[in-house]
Amino acid sequence: MLFLYNLVISIAGFFLKIIALFSPKIKLFTEGRKNVFAILEEKIKPSDKTIWFHSASLGEYEQGLPVIEKIKEKYPSHKIIVTFFSPSGYEVRKNNTVADVTVYLPLDTKKNAKRFLKLVHPELVFFIKYEFWLNYLKELKTNKIPAYLISGIFRDSQMFFKWYGGFYRKALETFTYFFVQNQSSKEKIEAIGFHNVIVSGDTRFDRVNAILERDNSLDFIETFKNNQTTIIIGSSWPKDETLLINYINQASENIKFIIAPHNIKTDQILNLKSQITKSTLLFSEKENKNPADYNVFIIDTVGLLTKIYSYGTIAYVGGGFGNPGIHNILEPAAFGIPIVIGPNYSNFAEATELVNLGGCMVISGQEELKQTFDQLITDQIFLKEKGQICKSYIQNNKGATNRIMKVIS
Secondary structure, eight states, X not given: OHHHHHHHHHHHHHHHHHHTTTOHHHHHHHHTTTTHHHHHHHHOXXXXXXXXXXXXXXXXXXHHHHHHHHHHHHOTTSEEEEEESSHHHHHHHTTOSSOSEEEEOXXXXXXXXHHXXXXXXXXXXXXXXXXXXXXHHHHHHHTTOOEEEEEEOOOTTSGGGSTTOHHHHHHXXXXXXXXXXXXXXXHHHHHTTOOOEEEOOOTHHHHHHHHTTSOOOOHHHHHHHTTSEEEEEEEEOHHHHHHHHXXXXXXXXXXXXEEEESOOXXXXXXXXXXXXXXXXXXXXXXXXXXXXXXXEEEOOSSSOHHHHHTTOSEEEEOOTTSSSOOOOOHHHHHTTOOEEEOSOOTTOHHHHHHHHHTSEEEOOSHHHHHHHHHHHHHOHHHXXXXXXXHHHHHHHHOOHHHHHHHHHO
């Protein structure tokens, strides 16, 4: 089976180079990996002590960041190496300040795995949430390098739990410890023979809780809000926006809207703006304009949404009308504001839990959207109750990073 796995990886690598000719994202994926080994040779000396963290994309990086920061404190003389699989993670965080070296992870071939580990020679390795690359895991085990899975989550649909997944189950022997998010994941992995597992919780709660301690002020958002009710629409997709635009166009002039779309391509941003009848300002056009004069602010850039949530009265988090589903609801929850989402959320444990608790409200159509927003806007007691549920949820679930560090220490 490992032979077939390696064959598939090799074939995928070949076809990705062809697809890259037509896809900007895949081009970043392939071009970004061309100089990885040269970068590692330049930035890591054979005498350096290193610790390696791997994340699939941006969400996993943010999830692992509290542990990265703690490890950096604990091992100040070690170089921190961070790898990404996806361009959507690497391109956004390639200039982060917590890592000494940030690169794409080379494709999981035997040759790449051997060369990568020879150059990086880590003393500790952390995989965040998932991504189980068999050749890398095999080389780590061969070299007896301690490896940890942090904020792991296991589901019945994964290969480990299939009758034909023996070679994947074998790869899990690499891990020194599994730090999983919930009891269900612990039971699943114990059922296939692994007992080096601890329910540590989800480090994302530590990450979003830490956001509260930093400076989240944005002068232009403060000016735009102007002490009025403000609905933040984060990571929206066209299916979300179709419903939201109708509401925005009919809403009172006393309500402000900030939209941070998932996709910020110019043509899509301009199309969104053209459908809104209220006075609308783009972030890219805000110079020499007074944001207070506008009812709608479209954020056509990245990296500001987390701070923007701190100004919200209500948050609508997008993605719930498509696949794979909603985006990050923990950031607005940390600021203690009620959250509204679309119906596709069942694959996200935190969303399911917050819906059950009542802090997160689900809408499936235009009328429900209007009723939910209107009730939150007009009923201040209802608004505060929902917001407090969200805030308490974050506070009650923090602490995963400390539980992980106690075991590693």
